Amino acid sequence: MIAQNGFIDYKTKRALVIDDYPSMRSAFKMALASFGMTKVDVAATGSEAVMRVKSTSYDIIISDYNLGEGRDGQQVLEEMRHRNLIGLETAFLMVTAESVYERVVAAAELAPDDYLIKPFNGEIMRTRLDAILTKKSVFQQVYRSLAEGDLESALEGCDALVASHPKYLVDAMRFKGEVLVAMGNFESAEALYKQVMAMRAVPWSRLGLAKSLHLQHKEKEAEGMLVDLIDQYPELVAGYDLLADVQQSQNKLKDMQYTLQRSVSVSAKSTLRQRRLGEVAYQNSDLGSAETAFRAAIEKGRNSIYLQPNDFANLSRVHLVQGDAKAAAEVLVSNRKLLQESDEGKLISAVMLSKISAHNGRHDEARELIRDALRIKQHKVRCEPGLALDMVQSCLNAGLDQEAANLLDEVARNAHDSTALLDKAKQIYREAGKEAAVREILRQATAHVAQLSREGALLLQRGELKSGVAKLLQASEAAPRNPRVLMNTVWAALRLIEQQGNSDGMLGHAKRLLADVTYLTPEHPRLIGLQNMLRSIESSSTRQRVAAQIANMG
Amino acid sequence: MPSIENQDLYAALLHEMKNNLVLMAMTMERVPHTRVAEHDQPLDEARLLCQRVSERLMQALLIYKSDLGGMVLNAVDAYSPEDFVAEMAGQARYLQTPHRIETRIDPNVPAIWFFDRNILEMALINAIHNSLSFARSRIEITARVEDGMLCLAIEDDSDGYPPHILQAVAEDRPLNSSGTGLGLRFASLIAKSHENNGRRGSLSLRNQGGSVFEIRVP
Numbered sequence: 095m096i097a098q099n100g101f102i103d104y105k106t107k108r109a110l111v112i113d114d115y116p117s118m119r120s121a122f123k124m125a126l127a128s129f130g131m132t133k134v135d136v137a138a139t140g141s142e143a144v145m146r147v148k149s150t151s152y153d154i155i156i157s158d159y160n161l162g163e164g165r166d167g168q169q170v171l172e173e174m175r176h177r178n179l180i181g182l183e184t185a186f187l188m189v190t191a192e193s194v195y196e197r198v199v200a201a202a203e204l205a206p207d208d209y210l211i212k213p214f215n216g217e218i219m220r221t222r223l224d225a226i227l228t229k230k231s232v233f234q235q236v237y238r239s240l241a242e243g244d245l246e247s248a249l250e251g252c253d254a255l256v257a258s259h260p261k262y263l264v265d266a267m268r269f270k271g272e273v274l275v276a277m278g279n280f281e282s283a284e285a286l287y288k289q290v291m292a293m294r295a296v297p298w299s300r301l302g303l304a305k306s307l308h309l310q311h312k313e314k315e316a317e318g319m320l321v322d323l324i325d326q327y328p329e330l331v332a333g334y335d336l337l338a339d340v341q342q343s344q345n346k347l348k349d350m351q352y353t354l355q356r357s358v359s360v361s362a363k364s365t366l367r368q369r370r371l372g373e374v375a376y377q378n379s380d381l382g383s384a385e386t387a388f389r390a391a392i393e394k395g396r397n398s399i400y401l402q403p404n405d406f407a408n409l410s411r412v413h414l415v416q417g418d419a420k421a422a423a424e425v426l427v428s429n430r431k432l433l434q435e436s437d438e439g440k441l442i443s444a445v446m447l448s449k450i451s452a453h454n455g456r457h458d459e460a461r462e463l464i465r466d467a468l469r470i471k472q473h474k475v476r477c478e479p480g481l482a483l484d485m486v487q488s489c490l491n492a493g494l495d496q497e498a499a500n501l502l503d504e505v506a507r508n509a510h511d512s513t514a515l516l517d518k519a520k521q522i523y524r525e526a527g528k529e530a531a532v533r534e535i536l537r538q539a540t541a542h543v544a545q546l547s548r549e550g551a552l553l554l555q556r557g558e559l560k561s562g563v564a565k566l567l568q569a570s571e572a573a574p575r576n577p578r579v580l581m582n583t584v585w586a587a588l589r590l591i592e593q594q595g596n597s598d599g600m601l602g603h604a605k606r607l608l609a610d611v612t613y614l615t616p617e618h619p620r621l622i623g624l625q626n627m628l629r630s631i632e633s634s635s636t637r638q639r640v641a642a643q644i645a646n647m648g
Numbered sequence: 649m650p651s652i653e654n655q656d657l658y659a660a661l662l663h664e665m666k667n668n669l670v671l672m673a674m675t676m677e678r679v680p681h682t683r684v685a686e687h688d689q690p691l692d693e694a695r696l697l698c699q700r701v702s703e704r705l706m707q708a709l710l711i712y713k714s715d716l717g718g719m720v721l722n723a724v725d726a727y728s729p730e731d732f733v734a735e736m737a738g739q740a741r742y743l744q745t746p747h748r749i750e751t752r753i754d755p756n757v758p759a760i761w762f763f764d765r766n767i768l769e770m771a772l773i774n775a776i777h778n779s780l781s782f783a784r785s786r787i788e789i790t791a792r793v794e795d796g797m798l799c800l801a802i803e804d805d806s807d808g809y810p811p812h813i814l815q816a817v818a819e820d821r822p823l824n825s826s827g828t829g830l831g832l833r834f835a836s837l838i839a840k841s842h843e844n845n846g847r848r849g850s851l852s853l854r855n856q857g858g859s860v861f862e863i864r865v866p
């Protein structure tokens with residue numbers, strides 16, 4: 095195979111070895127040197143490796159799965175690929191002594207290019223690297239198309255590979271499935287995964303099928319598939335995550351909590367997963383589980399990019415609802431330094447301390463603190479809706495009804511489609527004995543955005559793209575933090591540019607809104623599709639501009 | 649199973665043992681061959697022994713988990729039989745024995761097949777190591793398709809298997825648990841754990857110009 099595709103020249107390649115054992119690092123270095131590689135860097139931890147890839151571009155990364163404390167090799171791979179720190183052309187070889195890893199990788203959305211099971215020898219490492227690099231060179235053009243946002247060409251490239259390289263048939267189909275999902279073409283993705291399953295129902299094809307069903311809102315079907323898959327592969331964290339999404343869409347919050355609880359018992363390391371578990375447990379009024387999960391989210395997230403100031407608000411709030419004001423205050427006091435680093439953290443401290451003071455009957459202090467919070471909030475500080483509702487409650491208690499109404503208006507405009515938040519707001523006003531006021535605030539806030547969205551959608555359906563986009567832009571202005579409204583607007587604006595060209599600064603609007611929504615929900619599955627759509631519009635307009643310039647020169 | 653409080657210790661010990669085996673293999677790879685028999689021969693023997701210890705450790709861990717009743721496959725996916733055969737030939741040549749290592753892929757073998765590569769490789773490498781002990785001058789690693797099954801075989805020019813082994817494997821009776829017998833019991837478990845559309849894999853042995861060890865995967 096190697097002879098057929100040409101000799102791989104390791105002398106020109108640069109590699110990074112990630113292993114927590116110094117003796118293993120030097121053994122890898124010498125083994126790589128034996129086949130001509132001189133440019134080899136090493137890292138002992140995941141964070142060190144992430145630092146390295148930020149400044150240097152590597153052809154090959156070899157990582158141990160078990161890196162001791164901190165992130166494991168799979169988390170390192172996911173962070174590097176999710177944050178685009180390494181491209182698809184970088185070969186990633188995982189080394190593992192845990193046989194359970196094989197079962198994790200069998201369905202991982204982000205799999206390494208290959209893996210080696212310990213114990214192994216230098217010869218087999220060479221064979222696997224040769225095979226990965228040969229495959230990378232065959233897929234080079236497809237990777238390039240994807241990186242340029244040219245999804246159509248990437249698809250065509252996959253089809254061409256299926257025809258020309260039967261050996262890579264399944265790899266090309268797997269890649270094509272990801273491209274189809276990124277394009278938002280979920281029906282075709284569904285058909286493709288079924289095609290793979292007809293050959294063999296490998297775990298990743300089942301996960302891919304469940305995902306494309308979920309994205310088409312076929313939740314029942316997706317749920318059944320995932321329950322079976324997890325039953326067979328209980329160590330599959332990606333399966334639990336998707337099942338939790340599916341259950342959330344159906345508002346089965348008890349089931350969702352159970353699913354996430356099982357997933358953290360398999361892999362407790364993820365801050366995001368613990369946070370999500372805490373949030374759903376809190377919604378289910380299971381305060382004990384919420385406390386455990388929020389505490390774990392903070393512990394696992396320390397010294398990582400995943401820890402957010404709001405994690406402290408979550409834990410402090412649970413303590414307060416449990417009636418333990420002392421523990422609630424302790425969370426803020428012991429993390430004071432971290433919280434004072436950002437405006438969001440300062441806001442959280444002020445809001446939670448105000449609530450704690452009110453709980454302890456010190457109402458003057460509470461009023462002062464919520465005034466502080468309102469001052470901080472004026473500077474466009476990031477504020478999770480849950481925290482904003484805490485502020486609403488504190489304002490009502492302090493007699494600041496107008497401020498409460500303004501805050502609730504902002505929350506409601508951005509969440510006209512979230513019954514959980516709106517119900518919570520009603521409850522707060524009911525407890526304050528001001529039920530009549532809340533109905534009017536919510537009606538005014540939500541009716542406007544909902545109407546604009548509805549009218550916009552209707553115009554789009556009728557093919558009146560331009561006036562539809564105008565309506566949606568108004569809706570986005572009224573609900574600047576509602577991801578669904580923003581994404582619908584971006585999509586419609588980009589369609590308009592595709593069909594009628596960029597006018598009235600439409601491209602600028604689309605880019606700004608897309609940046610906002612990326613900040614709000616960085617993990618949303620629709621984002622990749624929208625980003626790619628934008629990139630392809632931008633590259634084609636660059637091409638047109640260059641063509642026009644050349645024409646003018648003549 | 650060790651007690652809960654000892655499981656962490658047990659896992660750490662295993663982890664260290666595996667790391668040390670990798671280090672031992674890679675360290676011996678750094679000792680150059682000198683074409684002096686007194687030097688090269690013990691080196692090659694030590695490399696083979698290192699491989700054998702690794703192999704036995706993996707088998708012991710598999711037994712620990714599967715309880716010999718059955719075996720759960722971890723990662724069935726699409727692999728190229730051609731690459732797979734080439735990888736095993738590489739592993740055989742790695743041991744620097746005087747034997748000729750040859751490969752043969754029948755034209756009817758498709759570009760991809762679904763199997764658990766790591767576990768299947770374990771069974772076949774074990775057979776290669778056995779053949780290296782008995783073959784006169786050559787070992788051939790082959791792939792063909794028969795009756796809808798991928799047949800992967802290790803063939804050599806030895807005197808062949810003794811009758812009691814042929815009979816035991818043909819009748820699916822357990823063999824004695826030392827040396828060759830142990831490896832064959834594993835190979836049979838590994839073959840049978842592959843399943844597709846209601847058909848199971850199998851192990852078969854025969855003598856045909858030497859010994860032929862063949863695993864069929866549906």
